[in-house]
Amino acid sequence: DVKVTQSSRYLVKRTGEKVFLECVQDMDHENMFWYRQDPGLGLRLIYFSYDVKMKEKGDIPEGYSVSREKKERFSLILESASTNQTSMYLCASTRWTGTLLKDTQYFGPGTRLTVL
Amino acid sequence: AQTVTQSQPEMSVQEAETVTLSCTYDTSESNYYLFWYKQPPSRQMILVIRQEAYKQQNATENRFSVNFQKAAKSFSLKISDSQLGDTAMYFCAFMKLVGEGGADGLTFGKGTHLIIQP
Numbered sequence: 001d002v003k004v005t006q007s008s009r010y011l012v013k014r015t016g017e018k019v020f021l022e023c024v025q026d027m028d029h030e031n032m033f034w035y036r037q038d039p040g041l042g043l044r045l046i047y048f049s050y051d052v053k054m055k056e057k058g059d060i061p062e063g064y065s066v067s068r069e070k071k072e073r074f075s076l077i078l079e080s081a082s083t084n085q086t087s088m089y090l091c092a093s094t095r096w097t098g099t100l101l102k103d104t105q106y107f108g109p110g111t112r113l114t115v116l
Numbered sequence: 117a118q119t120v121t122q123s124q125p126e127m128s129v130q131e132a133e134t135v136t137l138s139c140t141y142d143t144s145e146s147n148y149y150l151f152w153y154k155q156p157p158s159r160q161m162i163l164v165i166r167q168e169a170y171k172q173q174n175a176t177e178n179r180f181s182v183n184f185q186k187a188a189k190s191f192s193l194k195i196s197d198s199q200l201g202d203t204a205m206y207f208c209a210f211m212k213l214v215g216e217g218g219a220d221g222l223t224f225g226k227g228t229h230l231i232i233q234p
Contacts, residue, residue: 033221042207045221058221090161104151105211105222107161
């Protein structure tokens with residue numbers, strides 16, 4: 001069964017803290033993604049990665065960075081958390097071969113982050 | 117850049133009725149994928165149905181079907197014989213083809229909250 005896991009379901013941090021959100025997939029997918037979800041705004045793409053050590057900015061990368069040292073793991077980093085980064089964070093992965101989408105994006109369960 | 121618009125923030129229907137959720141999108145791409153995702157109260161995003169833009173035939177999955185109108189850039193979801201378990205947020209999403217580089221991210225609409233009444 002397809003599996004994308006995220007390290008925490010709920011997280012509470014203080015302003016200025018460095019925050020790591022971890023995502024692991026067991027499907028050998030090359031492509032991984034981080035989204036944030038806010039009421040009334042839907043999901044917005046923060047960063048994504050085509051392969052190990054590769055990263056691309058999405059629509060709202062400001063205030064975030066990412067790390068992809070292993071194929072199965074994609075980390076989202078908040079260097080100095082701020083209250084406007086309070087949100088639900090969703091990780092996803094997929095497989096893409098040439099010009100064909102081999103697999104749909106599978107999502108993790110999400111991490112609800114609160115920054116106080 | 118692509119945009120996806122869902123014009124119905126909330127809908128409510130009776131169990132067993134048929135309901136249609138609207139989605140329009142704007143893109144200059146000719147090849148792309150469209151999706152409907154469901155997010156129940158558990159928050160898990162679940163794929164409902166997917167459509168390749170190069171396919172003229174509308175996708176169907178059991179009680180779920182789409183009406184894909186490429187020229188009009190419209191992609192509506194029809195749920196037949198609605199069930200209480202269909203209560204959820206529904207998101208329409210767009211993905212463009214990016215060639216050898218890999219999968220691009222999804223562009224989502226803001227969602228439609230569908231409530232199935234007993």
